Amino acid sequence: MWVARKVVFQRHLFFILLLAGMAAALHAARADTDPLPSWNEGAAKQNVIDFVVRVTKDGGADFVPQAQRVAVFDNDGTLWAEQPVYFQLAFAMDTIKSLAHLHPEWSTKQPFKAVIEGDHKALAESGDDGLQTILATTHVGMSTDTFGDLVDAWMLSAEHPRFKRPYNTLVYQPMLELLSYLRVNGFKTFIVSGGGVEFMRRFAEETYGIPPEQVVGSSGVVKYEIDNDGKPSLVKEAKVEFVDDGPGKPVGINRFIGRRPIAAFGNSDGDLQMLQWTCSAPGARFCLYVHHTDADREWAYDRNSRIGKLDKGLDEAAAKGWTVVDMKQDWKSVFPPDK
Amino acid sequence: MWVARKVVFQRHLFFILLLAGMAAALHAARADTDPLPSWNEGAAKQNVIDFVVRVTKDGGADFVPQAQRVAVFDNDGTLWAEQPVYFQLAFAMDTIKSLAHLHPEWSTKQPFKAVIEGDHKALAESGDDGLQTILATTHVGMSTDTFGDLVDAWMLSAEHPRFKRPYNTLVYQPMLELLSYLRVNGFKTFIVSGGGVEFMRRFAEETYGIPPEQVVGSSGVVKYEIDNDGKPSLVKEAKVEFVDDGPGKPVGINRFIGRRPIAAFGNSDGDLQMLQWTCSAPGARFCLYVHHTDADREWAYDRNSRIGKLDKGLDEAAAKGWTVVDMKQDWKSVFPPDK
Numbered sequence: 114m115w116v117a118r119k120v121v122f123q124r125h126l127f128f129i130l131l132l133a134g135m136a137a138a139l140h141a142a143r144a145d146t147d148p149l150p151s152w153n154e155g156a157a158k159q160n161v162i163d164f165v166v167r168v169t170k171d172g173g174a175d176f177v178p179q180a181q182r183v184a185v186f187d188n189d190g191t192l193w194a195e196q197p198v199y200f201q202l203a204f205a206m207d208t209i210k211s212l213a214h215l216h217p218e219w220s221t222k223q224p225f226k227a228v229i230e231g232d233h234k235a236l237a238e239s240g241d242d243g244l245q246t247i248l249a250t251t252h253v254g255m256s257t258d259t260f261g262d263l264v265d266a267w268m269l270s271a272e273h274p275r276f277k278r279p280y281n282t283l284v285y286q287p288m289l290e291l292l293s294y295l296r297v298n299g300f301k302t303f304i305v306s307g308g309g310v311e312f313m314r315r316f317a318e319e320t321y322g323i324p325p326e327q328v329v330g331s332s333g334v335v336k337y338e339i340d341n342d343g344k345p346s347l348v349k350e351a352k353v354e355f356v357d358d359g360p361g362k363p364v365g366i367n368r369f370i371g372r373r374p375i376a377a378f379g380n381s382d383g384d385l386q387m388l389q390w391t392c393s394a395p396g397a398r399f400c401l402y403v404h405h406t407d408a409d410r411e412w413a414y415d416r417n418s419r420i421g422k423l424d425k426g427l428d429e430a431a432a433k434g435w436t437v438v439d440m441k442q443d444w445k446s447v448f449p450p451d452k
Numbered sequence: 453m454w455v456a457r458k459v460v461f462q463r464h465l466f467f468i469l470l471l472a473g474m475a476a477a478l479h480a481a482r483a484d485t486d487p488l489p490s491w492n493e494g495a496a497k498q499n500v501i502d503f504v505v506r507v508t509k510d511g512g513a514d515f516v517p518q519a520q521r522v523a524v525f526d527n528d529g530t531l532w533a534e535q536p537v538y539f540q541l542a543f544a545m546d547t548i549k550s551l552a553h554l555h556p557e558w559s560t561k562q563p564f565k566a567v568i569e570g571d572h573k574a575l576a577e578s579g580d581d582g583l584q585t586i587l588a589t590t591h592v593g594m595s596t597d598t599f600g601d602l603v604d605a606w607m608l609s610a611e612h613p614r615f616k617r618p619y620n621t622l623v624y625q626p627m628l629e630l631l632s633y634l635r636v637n638g639f640k641t642f643i644v645s646g647g648g649v650e651f652m653r654r655f656a657e658e659t660y661g662i663p664p665e666q667v668v669g670s671s672g673v674v675k676y677e678i679d680n681d682g683k684p685s686l687v688k689e690a691k692v693e694f695v696d697d698g699p700g701k702p703v704g705i706n707r708f709i710g711r712r713p714i715a716a717f718g719n720s721d722g723d724l725q726m727l728q729w730t731c732s733a734p735g736a737r738f739c740l741y742v743h744h745t746d747a748d749r750e751w752a753y754d755r756n757s758r759i760g761k762l763d764k765g766l767d768e769a770a771a772k773g774w775t776v777v778d779m780k781q782d783w784k785s786v787f788p789p790d791k
Contacts, residue, residue: 183665342731393682
């Protein structure tokens with residue numbers, strides 16, 4: 114009802130509902146033929162469709178066998194939003210708050226006090242050490258199962274500060290359609306993200322239709338332990354194992370997927386090497402950047418942003434002819450309708 | 453023709469061909485109903501089938517949704533043979549020989565001299581350092597693409613010393629049938645092996661029907677590099693990154709697959725933790741050890757073997773009621789017929 118609240122006028126309610134009904138019917142009819150109904154007509158949409166047609170046309174010069182149709186997607190800023198802070202950091206801070214009643218000592222101890230009181234100034238002053246403490250408290254020293262339960266609980270209860278919706282509803286409707294369009298055309302879709310792999314795997318299947326084994330991300334060291342009753346568990350340790358960002362993305366692709374993608378989708382300089390790796394190989398290739406240009410419906414940021422900085426990538430996309438989505442221009446809607 | 457050469461008698465050629473035709477027809481008819489034709493009737497075969505029926509029976513107490521039907525297989529000694537040396541070591545030594553003409557200095561330098569001359573005594577004397585040198589020379593300091601080409605070339609040309617067949621034909625026919633049977637029943641099949649992930653991925657798809665992204669293995673550090681022409685490559689460095697053996701197997705499963713398997717197949721103590729991790733969770737689970745008991749058709753080894761030692765695992769399988777395949781007893785044939 115989040116969109117509807119803005120457009121409902123009492124006086125013309127009947128006519129508006131009538132129009133809405135007609136629009137919905139039209140939309141349903143067109144969806145049969147248009148695989149990307151939330152994309153406006155234009156170069157970005159056309160490039161996507163042209164590429165898919167080329168690589169799937171049996172006997173065509175650019176045909177790619179189904180097993181090799183690997184498409185990789187960044188997550189933060191490409192499949193879901195990443196402002197005002199990465200959602201995984203929101204998870205960490207919300208989880209500190211939800212655990213505070215078990216830790217009375219936090220009420221006088223930084224950075225916990227700042228998180229609990231929403232004191233952004235004190236939080237910023239705690240710096241990288243403070244951030245590390247917040248992440249360590251919420252991400253390590255527990256079994257993978259316990260961590261998964263924390264993520265699930267947060268996703269069910271937390272609300273985004275601006276949109277007042279669960280975080281896993283702040284995904285880009287046009288990208289959901291794109292994922293589905295690629296899969297219908299025989300692509301295997303993977304997430305390749307700097308985010309924590311165990312965090313993303315808790316919602317990627319339900320949210321994006323991407324199963325855990327197709328999620329590549331950053332990870333900490335995990336240790337196999339057996340307790341006194343002979344019950345094994347995997348315990349998350351306070352040691353970084355792999356950072357799946359920048360040059361780490363092609364490395365992660367090689368390690369987890371073991372073949373070079375033919376299509377890659379990102380939104381920041383952290384995705385640049387993944388796009389280079391994908392589009393520098395011979396044969397039909399597709400690289401796309403989502404450019405955040407819509408401060409009204411989402412956010413507008415690029416070259417000078419602290420989160421999701423897109424600077425070198427924008428230049429390289431222009432030089433190499435990669436597709437750049439202008440979110441404001443190219444997307445009819447940004448998020449799925451609120452339920 | 454490798455089997456046929458042994459059974460063809462000129463005098464009764466006609467009758468033998470007739471019988472062969474009848475046998476083939478019978479085999480084809482039975483294959484429609486028997487998913488595991490190379491398995492003799494017995495507990496091992498029955499346990500496999502019972503498990504698959506239980507977890508796939510819609511509405512049954514042990515039903516498992518298709519997305520959660522994850523089955524993991526060790527490779528060396530479970531899907532293909534591992535004697536007289538791990539096949540990846542044979543690859544390394546054969547590759548040294550094939551590269552020797554480019555390295556005249558090797559003819560006087562250990563361990564290369566020993567490998568080239570097939571001098572097992574000198575090779576053994578070169579110890580772990582010698583082994584490291586052999587592996588480093590054939591596995592690192594090159595791009596992932598170059599390494600892949602080396603593996604492909606070896607697989608096409610090399611012959612196993614005992615069976616005089618290509619290594620990728622020394623796979624277990626009963627296990628190929630098992631892989632296929634599980635997949636037909638909605639399982640996703642993964643390799644989880646101590647072997648090198650980039651080595652296995654070169655043949656796993658063709659040999660086992662397991663795509664690269666479903667192969668988990670040991671790995672070295674790989675680095676993303678861009679040359680002066682702007683062409684990126686991934687270069688294999690001389691640093692171990694991950695050993696997917698013993699307690700590393702559940703860790704590798706967690707990292708790469710992200711969900712707990714419901715079925716696990718191994719043959720050595722290096723697979724024990726993978727089987728523990730799989731079968732200690734609630735719900736229907738299946739764990740199986742292949743026990744090498746057939747010196748005539750393959751090899752017989754277990755508790756005291758240097759390669760594929762199966763000692764603790766054999767005890768734990770008995771204690772926990774896991775299925776143990778007696779290769780001699782339970783398998784009608786071991787390898788696929790030679791072509």
